[in-house]
Amino acid sequence: MLDPRLFVDQLETLEKGLAKKLFPSEEISKIVVASKRRKELIQETEALKAQRNAGSQEVGKLKAKSKTDPSAAAAADKLMAEMREIGDRSKLLDEELKAVQEKLDSMSLRLPNLPHESVPTGDSAEGNKEVRKWGEPTKLGFAPKDHVALGEGLGIIDFERAAKISGARFALYRGAGARLERALIQFMLDLHTREHGYEEIIPPFLVSRKALTGTGQLPKFEEDLFKTSVGDRELFLIPTSEVPLTNIVSDEIIEPGRLPLYFTAYSPCFRSEAGSYGKDVRGLVRQHQFQKVELVKIVDENTSFDELEKMTKNAEKVLELLGLPYRTMLLCGGDMGFGATKTYDLEVWLPAQNTYREISSCSNCGDFQARRAQIRYRAEAGGKPKLAHTLNGSGLAVGRTFVAILENGQNEKGEVRIPEALHRYLDGAKGFEKRGAELWMIGSSKK
Numbered sequence: 001m002l003d004p005r006l007f008v009d010q011l012e013t014l015e016k017g018l019a020k021k022l023f024p025s026e027e028i029s030k031i032v033v034a035s036k037r038r039k040e041l042i043q044e045t046e047a048l049k050a051q052r053n054a055g056s057q058e059v060g061k062l063k064a065k066s067k068t069d070p071s072a073a074a075a076a077d078k079l080m081a082e083m084r085e086i087g088d089r090s091k092l093l094d095e096e097l098k099a100v101q102e103k104l105d106s107m108s109l110r111l112p113n114l115p116h117e118s119v120p121t122g123d124s125a126e127g128n129k130e131v132r133k134w135g136e137p138t139k140l141g142f143a144p145k146d147h148v149a150l151g152e153g154l155g156i157i158d159f160e161r162a163a164k165i166s167g168a169r170f171a172l173y174r175g176a177g178a179r180l181e182r183a184l185i186q187f188m189l190d191l192h193t194r195e196h197g198y199e200e201i202i203p204p205f206l207v208s209r210k211a212l213t214g215t216g217q218l219p220k221f222e223e224d225l226f227k228t229s230v231g232d233r234e235l236f237l238i239p240t241s242e243v244p245l246t247n248i249v250s251d252e253i254i255e256p257g258r259l260p261l262y263f264t265a266y267s268p269c270f271r272s273e274a275g276s277y278g279k280d281v282r283g284l285v286r287q288h289q290f291q292k293v294e295l296v297k298i299v300d301e302n303t304s305f306d307e308l309e310k311m312t313k314n315a316e317k318v319l320e321l322l323g324l325p326y327r328t329m330l331l332c333g334g335d336m337g338f339g340a341t342k343t344y345d346l347e348v349w350l351p352a353q354n355t356y357r358e359i360s361s362c363s364n365c366g367d368f369q370a371r372r373a374q375i376r377y378r379a380e381a382g383g384k385p386k387l388a389h390t391l392n393g394s395g396l397a398v399g400r401t402f403v404a405i406l407e408n409g410q411n412e413k414g415e416v417r418i419p420e421a422l423h424r425y426l427d428g429a430k431g432f433e434k435r436g437a438e439l440w441m442i443g444s445s446k447k
Contacts, residue, residue, distance in 0.1 A: 122332030
């Protein structure tokens with residue numbers, strides 16, 4: 001949620017920031033009109049209350065004077081009638097102010113975070129800025145297969161049976177495919193906990209409406225969520241473990257010396273992908289259920305942009321250790337997420353598509369989520385609580401990493417080389433190959 005002061009005396013900053021995020025101009029106009037009316041009502045009600053207080057004091061004086069001056073009693077009665085009219089007017093204005101404030105509160109929950117000044121202007125991915133690149137795009141010397149053909153050819157992914165069980169946009173990992181997915185999860189968690197200092201969490205995968213409102217998924221993105229209900233209890237399947245990880249410290253004041261907090265978690269993620277039909281419908285790229293290792297930071301307001309750089313480097317390290325070529329993009333205002341003030345996307349090279357595709361987003365949300373979830377801290381003992389800054393990032397999306405490994409590690413026979421960093425998680429296996437009808441893990445005694 002945005003700082004309420006923006007609605008009072010920083011309307012120009014608010015308008016410019018929302019426009020950079022491509023928030024509809026007509027909605028911005030409604031907010032500006034409501035904000036100005038709120039300011040007018042506050043000023044008018046305060047003036048009436050001051051007038052009423054002064055009048056009440058004068059009535060007291062006149063009543064005291066009326067004991068010796070009969071005309072003072074009549075003047076007091078007249079002034080009391082005027083004060084009643086002012087009271088009635090104040091009551092009407094208070095009711096209107098309450099209605100305007102409720103309207104602003106409702107609108108503010110649907111307002112995106114404002115982009116940082118370093119964020120480029122743009123209305124699509126075309127406006128994003130390449131920050132750096134690692135590795136060269138893989139040159140295979142033959143027409144590459146995509147991950148669907150490779151996975152089905154090796155028998156490690158089964159989309160047909162997943163569809164039989166659950167419908168479209170689900171995948172069933174089999175045998176070595178399930179082991180590779182699990183190896184990736186373990187590798188990422190080990191890296192982030194042992195080398196990058198994150199605390200591993202196993203969070204709930206069902207969360208409340210309050211938790212989702214705190215991180216900004218609700219109310220705006222309710223159609224993207226899977227909702228459950230048992231009796232009168234409403235819970236949502238998490239779209240990302242960012243939600244439970246960030247809410248670990250919701251409605252708390254973090255005492256001096258405890259920040260920064262670094263959390264990481266593996267979880268399945270559930271998204272309806274409303275409105276995305278026809279886009280990335282083939283394979284693992286856009287599923288209703290997928291695995292992800294998430295990174296979340298709760299930090300001091302003065303360090304959040306430095307922490308964003310560190311978090312992005314943490315995610316990049318995963319790709320580098322796996323030997324997967326990638327580039328890091330600074331997102332423009334029009335391509336950023338709802339809660340972010342600044343975002344870096346990591347895009348991995350996919351030979352079958354002959355392009356880079358997003359595999360991680362690392363975002364600084366500033367105090368946007370903290371204001372909604374009431375995450376505060378004290379910089380010093382006895383100090384006034386301040387809103388913390390929150391950050392989140394994929395470290396990485398496991399399914400998309402699986403895709404990148406298959407496509408970058410393939411040979412002309414449809415066999416796949418596994419990055420060295422994963423060998424110890426796969427009993428020393430260096431790759432997958434078909435021997436007749438059987439799948440073998442190259443370099444391991446196990447099939």
